[in-house]
Amino acid sequence: MRFGVKLLLIASAVVAGGVLIGFYVANLTTLQGSASYTIPVQQASGKPVVNLKIETVAAVGPQLSPNPDWVSYLIQNQKGAWIRRTVWKLPANATVHVTVYNFDGASGLRNPYLARPQGVDGNQVTIDGKPATGIDPNDASHTFAVPAYHLIVALPGVADNAKNQCGYAPCSLKLAHRTIQFTFHTGAPGHYRWQCFVPCAAGWIDGFGGPMQTIGYMDGFLDVS
Amino acid sequence: MATHPTTAAPGADRAPHGRRVIVAWLVLSIVATPLVAIFLGPILPPGNASVQGSGQVVDNTVLTATITPVFCLLLVFFVYVLTRFRAAPATALEDGPPLRNHNGIQVTWIVVTTVVVLSLAGFGTFELLQNGSGGGQGPSPVAVPAGADHMMQVQVIGQQWNWTYRYPGYGGIETQDLYLPENTYVVLNVTSLDVIHSFWAYALGVKADANPGVDNVAYLKTKGPRSFEIRCAELCGLWHGYMYQTGHIVPQSQFAAWIKQQQTLNASIARYMPKYSRSYYPDPQRRGG
Numbered sequence A: 001m002r003f004g005v006k007l008l009l010i011a012s013a014v015v016a017g018g019v020l021i022g023f024y025v026a027n028l029t030t031l032q033g034s035a036s037y038t039i040p041v042q043q044a045s046g047k048p049v050v051n052l053k054i055e056t057v058a059a060v061g062p063q064l065s066p067n068p069d070w071v072s073y074l075i076q077n078q079k080g081a082w083i084r085r086t087v088w089k090l091p092a093n094a095t096v097h098v099t100v101y102n103f104d105g106a107s108g109l110r111n112p113y114l115a116r117p118q119g120v121d122g123n124q125v126t127i128d129g130k131p132a133t134g135i136d137p138n139d140a141s142h143t144f145a146v147p148a149y150h151l152i153v154a155l156p157g158v159a160d161n162a163k164n165q166c167g168y169a170p171c172s173l174k175l176a177h178r179t180i181q182f183t184f185h186t187g188a189p190g191h192y193r194w195q196c197f198v199p200c201a202a203g204w205i206d207g208f209g210g211p212m213q214t215i216g217y218m219d220g221f222l223d224v225s
Numbered sequence B: 001m002a003t004h005p006t007t008a009a010p011g012a013d014r015a016p017h018g019r020r021v022i023v024a025w026l027v028l029s030i031v032a033t034p035l036v037a038i039f040l041g042p043i044l045p046p047g048n049a050s051v052q053g054s055g056q057v058v059d060n061t062v063l064t065a066t067i068t069p070v071f072c073l074l075l076v077f078f079v080y081v082l083t084r085f086r087a088a089p090a091t092a093l094e095d096g097p098p099l100r101n102h103n104g105i106q107v108t109w110i111v112v113t114t115v116v117v118l119s120l121a122g123f124g125t126f127e128l129l130q131n132g133s134g135g136g137q138g139p140s141p142v143a144v145p146a147g148a149d150h151m152m153q154v155q156v157i158g159q160q161w162n163w164t165y166r167y168p169g170y171g172g173i174e175t176q177d178l179y180l181p182e183n184t185y186v187v188l189n190v191t192s193l194d195v196i197h198s199f200w201a202y203a204l205g206v207k208a209d210a211n212p213g214v215d216n217v218a219y220l221k222t223k224g225p226r227s228f229e230i231r232c233a234e235l236c237g238l239w240h241g242y243m244y245q246t247g248h249i250v251p252q253s254q255f256a257a258w259i260k261q262q263q264t265l266n267a268s269i270a271r272y273m274p275k276y277s278r279s280y281y282p283d284p285q286r287r288g289g
Ligand SMILES: [Cu+2]
Pocket: A071, A141, A142, A143, A196, A197, A198, A199, A200, A218
């Protein structure tokens, strides 16, 4: 083979390889990730304020997920509907007032230390209207935690013998629930994961599988920009 | 059997190839080895946040400096052979002279490589046994530094997906951050509450597996104040890649103030904390499993 022909063949192979790699990378970067929810922002004395209303449910139900029996977090959209989105777009340097309605029973913390609220204003939360600086770790149902913010809030569960327990989500506030409120602040822009620290995935080994390992249920991101 | 080329008698090339290669190798090695030790050595991993980390830098420097002459020999040999014995284009392919046994070369090769490998193994073992070199030694450590009984104890607890720390010398309080006082010998007791994690504080030169129900002991002596990265080095589930933190080595007074503040914060949870133990067996979950 002549030198020129050889060179041409090698050059074409390199270009073809480069194009394939380009396609692969482009595909990766444009892949549809978990759908996000943009939380409406208000202003208070020139600073962004966000009201985040979320609920935790023992079973997400067939309406909201192909895995109806999975435990999940839900967020309330502007129309008041509960949707299954755990990637939330938030403004940077904002004050975030969180209200969590927990409809699930207690399953206990693996690490009792996480029963102390941290990374929230005053290191305290309000549980059913009363301030608290800690709960009995055995009463924990889930946690809302953003490790990068040092934020940990353990959510107490509904009593096992409570009447009117919610079966499948979305759960009406008329059904048995606990209300947990706290305030935290977003800092610099970034992509921060949040998660539950209670192994709460019923039916999986030690409660670790399924919804604990899947974004959209017990895990998500704060997309701060 | 062997047909010798007719153009030249075997061994006709009487140029001193061996001597040239050896001289070039010696010159290159004498120049390159100190350069590698002096300039590359200090920037070798893992860093100098602890005596153990610095020890590993020294070990890596010794290893790199030792292999430099070996690398130089290969380099000189290949460059010499590829240039000196390159066939000119359009010459007929011809066989070289047959290789014959050479006892001197063989004995030298075996002796030199054996000495290099065994001395490095001996050096590594010696370094490791001094204080464990920052590695997790399991529940019954062998390489115990002097005064281990009086060291500051910190328990590292892995959990899907975060590290927390208990300070048994300060009322067994637990914290989200790792703070260590400067110039202090510390014994780390690494364990896990669920799956296997691995505590990797790179600049400290510490890497120790976090196994549920196991107390994995590692020793380190901190140096001056600085921050260092902490990662999980064992694939442990969804947020494994997010299981990182920044640890801090701080002056003694700053550490005292920090730990006092943590003790105050922990008061609200103190009665619920389990007694300090070398490992924990969280109650079987009511729903899980
Ligand atoms: Cu949960």
